[in-house]
């Protein structure tokens with residue numbers, strides 16, 4: 001089987017963010033699997049327009065092109081005020097068809113809730129975009145002083161990728177056989 005193209009989207013663009021470290025670790029776990037070819041989409045690398053443009057800018061098209069090329073996604077999100085950051089919503093809203101009939105998994109972080117409030121809001125957003133959200137999430141409680149690559153987190157990441165690749169493969173086949181109806 002050809003490896004699946006999975007985009008790891010780093011959602012925080014905050015100065016001094018911890019999200020790039022979490023995103024890199026998720027991409028490393030993905031790269032160790034034979035069924036996944038990860039590409040990191042770091043939202044800090046995109047110069048999105050401050051106001052939603054009437055026509056997509058070159059940077060918007062660069063982002064939506066990467067979304068279109070992916071078979072599935074892992075969204076790496078912090079929790080900001082019980083939700084996900086505005087930088088992530090801005091990026092998500094720039095694409096539409098490009099998301100359709102693909103799966104997304106989540107790696108979230110924050111304080112005690114490990115970013116799960118952000119994930120629950122993202123599930124609702126992705127439903128509108130015809131995206132299948134996988135059940136198992138990878139969570140990081142930033143108040144616990146431990147490395148990212150613990151045994152329990154690695155197990156969660158592998159389970160998340162097992163579910164994500166199952167859906168990515170199934171939906172890729174289905175999209176090839178019959179255009180998705182939205």
Ligand SMILES: Cc1cc2nc3c(=O)[nH]c(=O)nc-3n(C[C@H](O)[C@H](O)[C@H](O)COP(=O)(O)O)c2cc1C
Pocket residue numbers: 012013014016017018019020078079080081082083109110111112113114115142
């Ligand atoms: C504006 C803002 C709001 C936050 N709200 C929450 C919150 O509701 N729950 C939580 O667990 N952590 C919250 N935090 C803590 C963040 O999860 C933590 O700072 C994390 O490092 C942010 O991710 P980043 O460093 O990749 O931007 C908040 C942080 C910021 C900057």
